[in-house]
Amino acid sequence: MSGDERDTSGATALLRTLHGSGVDVCFANPGTSEMHFVAALDGVPGMRAVLALFEGVATGAADGYARMAGRPAATLLHLGPGLGNGLANLHNARRAHTPVVAVVGDHALTHAPLDAPLQSDIAAIAGSVSGWVRHSASTADVGADAADAVAAAHRGQVATLVLPADVSWGDGGRVAPPAAVPDRPVADPGTLRAAADALASGEPAVLLIGGEATRAAGLAAANRIAAATGARLLAETFPARLERGAGVAPVGRLAYLGDAARHQIGAARHLVLVGTRSPVAFFGYPGKDGDLVPDGCAVHAVVDGTGAATAALEELADLLAPGTTAVTAAAARPELPTGELTVASASAVVGALLPEGAIVVDEAITSGLGLPDATAGAPRHDWLTLTGGAIGYGLPAATGAAVACPDRPVWCLQADGSAMYTISALWTHAREGLDITTVVYHNSAYAILRMELAAVGATGGPAAAGLFDLGRPELDFTAIARGMGVPAVRATTADELADALRRAAAEPGPHLVEAMVPALV
Amino acid sequence: MSGDERDTSGATALLRTLHGSGVDVCFANPGTSEMHFVAALDGVPGMRAVLALFEGVATGAADGYARMAGRPAATLLHLGPGLGNGLANLHNARRAHTPVVAVVGDHALTHAPLDAPLQSDIAAIAGSVSGWVRHSASTADVGADAADAVAAAHRGQVATLVLPADVSWGDGGRVAPPAAVPDRPVADPGTLRAAADALASGEPAVLLIGGEATRAAGLAAANRIAAATGARLLAETFPARLERGAGVAPVGRLAYLGDAARHQIGAARHLVLVGTRSPVAFFGYPGKDGDLVPDGCAVHAVVDGTGAATAALEELADLLAPGTTAVTAAAARPELPTGELTVASASAVVGALLPEGAIVVDEAITSGLGLPDATAGAPRHDWLTLTGGAIGYGLPAATGAAVACPDRPVWCLQADGSAMYTISALWTHAREGLDITTVVYHNSAYAILRMELAAVGATGGPAAAGLFDLGRPELDFTAIARGMGVPAVRATTADELADALRRAAAEPGPHLVEAMVPALV
Known part of the structure; x- marks a missing residue:
């Protein structure tokens, strides 16, 4: 396809431009205006359309996909209400810089001027x-709009292209060449130097990382810095994608609850932010300050969540820790537990059995409390978290991660309450034959x-109390x-959970295990 | 409770004000900021909190509730993502003037200034x-804000009160007295007179009604007008609440597809709108005009969907049809069919068995094509439709209608594709023991x-075609x-459908019948 191809509909120009720009998956829940x-789609065979039965599945899948593929998927949503249904998981994507x-x-x-029943203020x-939001105004330009949207998305954000039906059906669409993929913004040299001085000062310092820095290369550099300077290394509370397990340099995460996070940061005099923002x-x-930076602590914001965090850390490591080698996590698994199924034993089962190369999508909430420790020495894996706090992300994000990485097992560790927001994602798991093993932690409560x-x-x-009680009636996730x-x-015992996970691993395609765990609270 | 009660939290002042203003049901899906x-809630025992597992269930329930109760329910949603999840059914409520x-x-x-992960632009x-949208700014005023919200809602709209957590937890809340419930705006006398002249002119005229005019009194007056003047009477395509059945003056509905609607309107020289807007x-x-008013047709907009439509019609009837009595639908049911289950036979089963006083929530889409005819002479009932086109309204709206009218059977006639958007409403049906019989028309397609x-x-x-195919894999709605x-x-035959509906009617509480119908298209 060339930049001046003509005589095509707007829709075809849009799809060919997306495809030519590296977008080859579209998570879709269409309506009449998208016909x-x-x-x-049939004219652009390289574009894979994945049907979702609810828009929040499509948007969450696009988030999970891009976190693993490193490039955007498209979604196809139906007017304002369809976007509304997809909004919560776009919110999570926004916070993940996906x-x-x-x-x-x-x-x-x-x-549009007629204010038909489905009209609303989409923008x-x-x-x-x-x-980035653009309302595509003409068939001639929709290809260029699509190329701009892809480039805008690559800046680590949701780029929304509103596509009027007649722009789509009109003739005279032109396929646009890919726009340049923007580089991640690099650190300001002065800020980087000041951060290096702070870390070298000997004063108590915390190095808080996020964005791309929670991948293996960034983690290695960050660990070297921490080892050489004595700074405390922490990852942001909810990383978009955390590489971890045996052979990867480890990192603890800033706690969710403010008091615990304050304890971790302690009396730091310097807070160095690389790939994240001030916590x-x-x-x-009531009565608590939401800002977690201690009084008197200097904040050095080197790069934010969209920035070139790995390069910044490597530069800092070269300055501060030239002879230091990163420590990596040793291979270690918990012993496979037997007997009672609890949050602790369920975590140990996961740690004992998590397969090599797994992608873990973590929306286990209170039932996941033991998971980070239990899996710290498991074979190398990726860990995706709920970046924006809008629950209902797990099953959809697993969908997208599995589409992005068909050769890797996806384990979706999913709380029961949050599972119900986007439960129809399971149908897409089945439809696409995705290798997703979902563990639903059934504790019959909004325990959080x-x-x-x-x-x-x-x-x-x-x-x-009634509003936290999901046990009247009891949900049956296997049904x-x-x-x-x-x-x-x-699974009602640790043994049954282990058996179920082993059987799931032995057979391709989706599985669900309903783990009957008592609520922590 | 008095207007100057003090020494209460903002949340208590809000709840007591809502309750004192006639709002005694809250459809809720709360999070931390709503704690x-x-x-x-425990301090305001008259307020019934109904838990939904997804916000779209809560908002759709509030819509269904108010359509039947004639007064608003509250919803409780969690920040921007929670509102996003609830948006589609609030859109339907907006179009219904609920x-x-x-x-x-x-x-x-x-x-809020910290831009925490769940922060977004709620307004x-x-x-x-x-x-109506208000961001409540102080604990002292939140009671008054709540009273204003109720009054605003009574104007036939969604009134959104954004409640900051500290306004809620603060001391010094004051319960506000109920604000006056506004009257429906009445017709301008000149417009009413012009409409009467047009209807009396003998020229071809269409009387298009909506809003409160699709209740029995308005229908009777409209039928009298049509009988006396020869005007064609039609209801808007998707009435919020249509009273119908034996003993009620009947009305046809404007067709969904534009060509059919144009045919109904024909060469009308006058279009009189009472309780609705121009179609x-x-x-x-492509190539079709979206405006359904024929060239040369004068439009007389007497009152819109929030207006005093019944009074306007009665005034027109007194002018135009003083001696005319309204015709009402005769009692008549289709014969109970046997054998093959089709869209037609399924409709006949519903028509044959619909109980007296039923509330029908209709999201049957293509599978519902035969329902209006098959139920026209059924015992008197109410019919609620998808006013805004945002699918996923049926199961939630049935929830609300059943809460509003615990002594009436609710029949939720639900397409399979749209059922999946808000499927967790079934759990609320069970939790609250609601007398809802859901028929899911399982045709394995987005046939529309x-x-x-x-x-x-x-x-x-x-x-x-793959994106319209819900049969890979087959959904099992009974499971x-x-x-x-x-x-x-x-149910795979008409007989089985009839048996299942009879058994459901014989036992209180929720039931679901999965009707295996072939897709129309």
Whole structure:
């Protein structure tokens, strides 16, 4: 395809431009206004369309896909309500700095003034999650719009292209050449030098990393810096993609709860930020400061979550730790437990059995408390977390990660309450034959909210407690999964969980294990 | 509770004000920032909190509730992502002119400047569906804000109150007295007189009604007008609440597809709008005008969807048809069919068995084509439709309708594809023991999109067709329903469907029948 190809519909120009720009997967939940886009798919065979039964599955899949593929997928959503349904997982993608090209169909330009029933302010909704929004205005330009959208997404953000139906169905579309993929912004030399001086000062310092720095190369450099300077190394609380396990330089994560995070940061005089921003508490609590930077601590913001964090760390390591070698995690697995299934024993089972090269999608919430320790020495793997706090990301993100990496096993470690927001992702797991093993931690509660109720200093009675109780009626995730085409079993002991995970690993395609764990709280 | 009650938290003041203003149900899916609201529920026992596992269930339930109760419910949603998840059904509520008080929790005012992970522009998202948005700024005023929200909702719109956590947990809340419930705007006398003249002119005229005019009193007046003047009477395509059945004056609905609607309107010289707005096609199609008003037709907009439509029609009827009595539908049911289950036979089964006083929530889409005719002479019932086109409304709206009318049977007639957007509503059906019988029309397709693909003039190949195919893998709605606590059976013949519906009617509480119907298209 060339930059001046003509005589094609807008939809075809859009799809060919996306494909030529390296976007070859589209997670789709279309409606009438997207029919020409859908019809054009057959003319662009390199574009894989993956159907989701709910838009939040499509957007979460695009997030999981790009975290693993390193390049954006597209989504196809239906007007304002479709975008609304996809918004929560676009929010998570935004906080992960994930590149996403969100194509949102709109009414024909000629139809929009009529305020038809599905008309709404798409740009306003999109603006809340997108770093880039464009309402495509003409068939002639939609190819160029698509190329710009891909380039914008590569800046580590959601790029939303609103596609009017008549721009899509019009003739005279032109395929645009790929726009240059922008480089990650590099550190300002002065800031980098000041950070190096701070780390070398001998004063208490914390090196907080995120973005691309939580991959192996960044972690190695960060560990060298910490070893040479005595700085405390921490990763941001919810990394988009954390490489870890045997052979990878390890890192602890800043705690979720503000008090614990404050304890980790301690009386640091210097906080050096590489690939992340200054830490704040997830929520505000009565009488507590949400800013986690201690009084008197100097903050050195070297690069943010979209920046060239690995290069910055390597430069710092060359300055500060020229002769130091990074320590890496030793291979070590917990003993396979037997008997009672608890949060602890379930974590040990995962640690004992996690396969080489696994991608772990972690939305286990309170049931995942023991997972980081139990898997620290497991074979090398990637760990994807809930960056934006909008629950319902696990099953969709696993979908996208499995599409991105068909040769790697995906383990989706999923709390029960949050599973229900986007449960239809299981159907896409089955439809696409994805090698995803989902563990649903069935504790019949929004256990995190029981914790948070206490944390905010509130006391509830039975009415409040009822809103955290998912056991009336009891959900049956094996029935739900089978109803969507995913083989499923229930595990009530550690042995049964281990057996189920081994059987799942032995057979390609999706599986679900319902792990009956008591709630932590 | 009095207007100057003090010494209470903001959350308690809010809840007591809502309750005092006639809002006594809250459809909730809370998170950390809503914990003080949740804790305060135990102090306001008249407020019933109904838990949803997904925000779209909560908002759709609030829509269904208010359509039947005639007064708003509240929702409780968690920040921008929670509102995003609820947006599609708030969009439907907006198009139905349903009063809803959407309470959306937000970060503490002190926390918001930190741009914590869950921070986003709630007001921008809310603005796309809300006629009224307020960010509550102080504990002292949150009671008054709540009273204003209820009054705003009563104008026939979504009123969104954004509730910062510290406004909620602060002391010094004051319960506000109820604000006056606004009257529906009445018709301008000149416009009403012009409409009467047009209807009396003998020229071809269409009387198009909506809003409150699709209840029995408005329908009776409209029928009298039509009988006396020869005007063609039609209801808007998707009425919020249509009273119908034996003993109610009947009305046909404007067709969904523009060509059919144009045929109904014909060469009208006058279009009189009472309780609705000028008709437009649902979508734009290549080469077709979306405006359904014929050339040369005068439009008389008497009152819109929020206006005093019944009074306007009664005034017109008094002027135009003083001696005319409204015709009402005769009691008549289709014969109970046997044998093959088709869209037609399934409709006949519903028509043969629909119980007296039923509330029908209709999201049957293509599988519902025969329902209006088959149920026209069934015992008197209410019919709720998908006003805004955002699918995933049926199961949630049924939830709300059943909460509003515990003594009436609710029949939720639900397409399979759209069921999957908000499928977790079934769990709330079970949890609350709601008397809802859901029929899922299982045709394994987005059949409407097959129709629309042809309607927009596009031709797809296998890739396009794949995106309408819900049969790979086959969904099993009985398994899914049982997994959420709802007894379910599959019906493969008309006889089995009838048996299942009779058994469901004989036993209180929720049931689901999976009707295996072939796709129309």
